[in-house]
Amino acid sequence: MRSAYSVETVRAAERELMARLPEGALMQRAAAGLAAACAQVLGRTAGRVYGSRVVLLVGSGDNGGDALYAGARLAKRGAGVTAVLTAPEKAHSGGLAALRRAGGREATTAEALASRLIDAADLVVDGIVGIGGHGGLRGSAAPLAERAAAAGAAVIAVDLPSGVEADTGEVRGPAVRADLTVTFGTHKAALLIDPAREHAGAVRLVDIGLDPWLPERPELEALQHADVARLLPRPGAESDKYRRGVVGIAAGSTRYPGAAVLAVAGALRGGAGAVRYAGPAGDAVLARYPETLVSDGGPRRAGRVQAWVVGPGAGDDADTVAEVLDVAGEADVPVLIDADGLRLADPDVVRSRTAPTLLTPHAGEAAALLGVDRAEVESARLAAARELAERYRATVLLKGATTLVAAPSGRDGTAPVRVNPTGTPWLATAGSGDVLSGLAGSLLASGLSARDAGSVGAYLHGLAARRGAVGAPLAAQDIASAVPDAWRDIASGS
Ligand SMILES: NC(=O)C1=CN([C@@H]2O[C@H](COP(=O)(O)OP(=O)(O)OC[C@H]3O[C@@H](n4cnc5c(N)ncnc54)[C@H](O)[C@@H]3O)[C@@H](O)[C@H]2O)[C@@H](O)CC1
Numbered sequence: 001m002r003s004a005y006s007v008e009t010v011r012a013a014e015r016e017l018m019a020r021l022p023e024g025a026l027m028q029r030a031a032a033g034l035a036a037a038c039a040q041v042l043g044r045t046a047g048r049v050y051g052s053r054v055v056l057l058v059g060s061g062d063n064g065g066d067a068l069y070a071g072a073r074l075a076k077r078g079a080g081v082t083a084v085l086t087a088p089e090k091a092h093s094g095g096l097a098a099l100r101r102a103g104g105r106e107a108t109t110a111e112a113l114a115s116r117l118i119d120a121a122d123l124v125v126d127g128i129v130g131i132g133g134h135g136g137l138r139g140s141a142a143p144l145a146e147r148a149a150a151a152g153a154a155v156i157a158v159d160l161p162s163g164v165e166a167d168t169g170e171v172r173g174p175a176v177r178a179d180l181t182v183t184f185g186t187h188k189a190a191l192l193i194d195p196a197r198e199h200a201g202a203v204r205l206v207d208i209g210l211d212p213w214l215p216e217r218p219e220l221e222a223l224q225h226a227d228v229a230r231l232l233p234r235p236g237a238e239s240d241k242y243r244r245g246v247v248g249i250a251a252g253s254t255r256y257p258g259a260a261v262l263a264v265a266g267a268l269r270g271g272a273g274a275v276r277y278a279g280p281a282g283d284a285v286l287a288r289y290p291e292t293l294v295s296d297g298g299p300r301r302a303g304r305v306q307a308w309v310v311g312p313g314a315g316d317d318a319d320t321v322a323e324v325l326d327v328a329g330e331a332d333v334p335v336l337i338d339a340d341g342l343r344l345a346d347p348d349v350v351r352s353r354t355a356p357t358l359l360t361p362h363a364g365e366a367a368a369l370l371g372v373d374r375a376e377v378e379s380a381r382l383a384a385a386r387e388l389a390e391r392y393r394a395t396v397l398l399k400g401a402t403t404l405v406a407a408p409s410g411r412d413g414t415a416p417v418r419v420n421p422t423g424t425p426w427l428a429t430a431g432s433g434d435v436l437s438g439l440a441g442s443l444l445a446s447g448l449s450a451r452d453a454g455s456v457g458a459y460l461h462g463l464a465a466r467r468g469a470v471g472a473p474l475a476a477q478d479i480a481s482a483v484p485d486a487w488r489d490i491a492s493g494s
Pocket residue numbers: 014018026027030059060061062063064066128129130131132133134135136137138139141158159160163184208
């Protein structure tokens with residue numbers, strides 16, 4: 001599991017740790033890890049550290065201090081290091097002294113912008129601002145970040161790419177774009193959630209000994225193979241198709257029969273023992289998947305299921321959505337509501353459900369439910385997912401460049417929001433969401449909680465797209481077909 005903690009929590013843990021260490025020890029741990037990463041990158045870009053050209057962008061806080069101490073270590077190994085100080089009078093004094101002792105130089109922002117210093121660098125280290133930052137880059141920091149982006153040099157961000165919001169992943173103004181971010185102690189939300197995540201590049205976590213001081217429950221968590229492997233349903237010796245779980249799919253319409261086929265395609269790969277289909281696209285479903293149990297009489301006559309999926313390709317069929325909510329309410333089984341179903345479902349009925357509900361909107365659908373612009377949801381995904389989960393008292397899987405799964409708060413607080421690490425832009429293909437709804441619904445039917453079904457579903461879905469799209473586009477059906485490969489990879493730990 002990869003975890004991310006809030007700035008407040010990180011600072012509290014750092015205080016505990018620092019109280020037990022000699023002064024400055026923590027920063028030296030950070031700087032040592034940072035310098036090692038810089039040396040590795042210089043090995044690739046400049047051939048070696050000795051003789052390479054390194055520019056440090058140094059702000060007014062400890063983030064700049066990390067950069068200065070790391071710069072001093074590189075200067076001792078023969079790199080030509082210049083620190084560009086955005087606020088010379090406030091730069092970290094100990095770090096600056098160390099850099100000077102090691103033979104490093106200093107420049108003002110004006111000098112750096114008037115010369116080719118940044119353009120000629122092999123490596124730019126962004127120590128402008130870390131977890132102490134708020135809002136986009138201000139003052140002279142913004143043009144420096146722009147210049148670094150235009151230059152050919154590799155950019156390493158210290159702790160976070162400067163200018164992003166650490167706790168939310170929002171980017172509200174100019175921000176550094178890094179090739180690598182070296183972060184300390186724990187991940188932060190900005191390193192996992194777009195749009196900030198895109199600014200971070202690859203992320204390397206440096207252990208500074210913070211773990212014992214971090215609380216058990218993080219703000220965010222990203223499942224890894226081993227976590228998903230533990231959650232994947234596996235039939236036991238005594239299993240039969242009913243015990244493995246039956247998922248009911250109420251999707252598609254005469255206008256959109258394909259959505260039904262794709263949702264069934266996902267459901268057949270999700271671990272349920274059987275897939276029932278109730279809707280007007282039964283012929284299309286059977287033609288492609290003869291193993292589906294098709295019923296002509298609507299959800300009420302479909303037979304028992306352990307979870308329902310409703311909404312993909314539903315068009316304006318509000319009756320079916322209401323019927324599924326009724327039937328699932330009577331049987332007290334989980335429901336996954338996707339696509340058109342999100343618009344058609346009665347919010348009061350959803351809120352008052354006692355069995356788990358999983359809503360799977362993309363940003364446009366989430367925006368419509370929240371009554372805001374799509375851009376607002378895309379720029380602040382974490383807040384949108386949390387808000388929807390509270391409003392609907394349901395687990396929300398917010399799809400997109402970063403897929404998040406947020407559960408509503410319960411008696412013992414709020415579970416960490418899950419971030420899916422396997423997403424790939426290849427998923428952005430029509431019908432891919434329909435496959436995900438069937439897949440996650442199938443996992444719900446096999447007994448996973450809404451939070452686990454959503455996050456395991458998204459994980460498999462993303463991995464399947466990566467498996468299926470090796471250098472070429474793939475269609476939604478291909479994602480479904482690649483799910484067994486992804487499942488095997490996870491189960492075998494490869
Ligand atoms: N606290 C600790 O023990 C440790 C902290 N470390 C480093 O210290 C950092 C936090 O240091 P600080 O608390 O000093 O804060 P930062 O260095 O992150 O930033 C604070 C400074 O940045 C300025 N600033 C804020 N937003 C800005 C913006 N948008 N544009 C331009 N300037 C802006 C503020 O005026 C303030 O002077 C971490 O990110 C990490 O790099 C590490 O050395 C590990 C140990």
